[in-house]
Amino acid sequence: MRYIKTISIFLVLLFAVQINANVNETAKLGSAAPNFTLTDSKGETHSLSDFKDKYVVLEWINFDCPFVKKHYDSKNMQNLQKEYTEKGVVWLAICSSAEGKQGYFDSKEISKRIKDHGAAMTAYLVDEDGKVGKAYEAKTTPHMYVINPEGTLVYAGGIDDIRSTSVDDIAKATNYVSQALDELMAGKEVSKKYAQPYGCSVKYK
Numbered sequence: 001m002r003y004i005k006t007i008s009i010f011l012v013l014l015f016a017v018q019i020n021a022n023v024n025e026t027a028k029l030g031s032a033a034p035n036f037t038l039t040d041s042k043g044e045t046h047s048l049s050d051f052k053d054k055y056v057v058l059e060w061i062n063f064d065c066p067f068v069k070k071h072y073d074s075k076n077m078q079n080l081q082k083e084y085t086e087k088g089v090v091w092l093a094i095c096s097s098a099e100g101k102q103g104y105f106d107s108k109e110i111s112k113r114i115k116d117h118g119a120a121m122t123a124y125l126v127d128e129d130g131k132v133g134k135a136y137e138a139k140t141t142p143h144m145y146v147i148n149p150e151g152t153l154v155y156a157g158g159i160d161d162i163r164s165t166s167v168d169d170i171a172k173a174t175n176y177v178s179q180a181l182d183e184l185m186a187g188k189e190v191s192k193k194y195a196q197p198y199g200c201s202v203k204y205k
Helices: 002-023 066-073 076-085 107-117 131-135 176-185
Strands: 037-040 045-047 056-060 090-095 123-126 144-147 153-157
Touching: 037 123, 066 076, 076 090, 076 176, 107 123, 144 176, 153 176
Parallel strands: 056 090, 090 123
Antiparallel strands: 037 045, 056 144, 144 153
């Protein structure tokens, strides 16, 4: 009886360690993207694992950040979202702003902003405690990630190669997200796997 109890305790502890390891998993280029589950602005839950066999883009967002405004006021981000979701890409915008900090909005305000901007992300996910953002080491808004259908993280970093808030720079910049997706869909390896992210700092609690 004592033996069975000891084994049971060991299994419970092992399970707890496995759960903890999963929570503390961090994203690494060339490795499996850490799974996560978040609630969207409509109250629905989404897990990364729901999108197995799909291309997935993660976009860290803060609608009040000037760098994010650059891409939304110009419709650049929305055009990217529309172009690639029409090709079957899952586009998840993630907000890791803590309550009371810049970029944090209630669901009504999020819905209004999405509508006003004509945004076309698959879902706007709320990461209020910042756990997902920290697991992916998201540092800025925007901070972009591309995950291939095998679940591997193949791109992480800035949206493009011109670090500015000027709309005029968009047309001159190399967009690393579209470049990565186009290469993947053409059966090629991603040529630019990492670029220094730029933007506003993520407003973690």
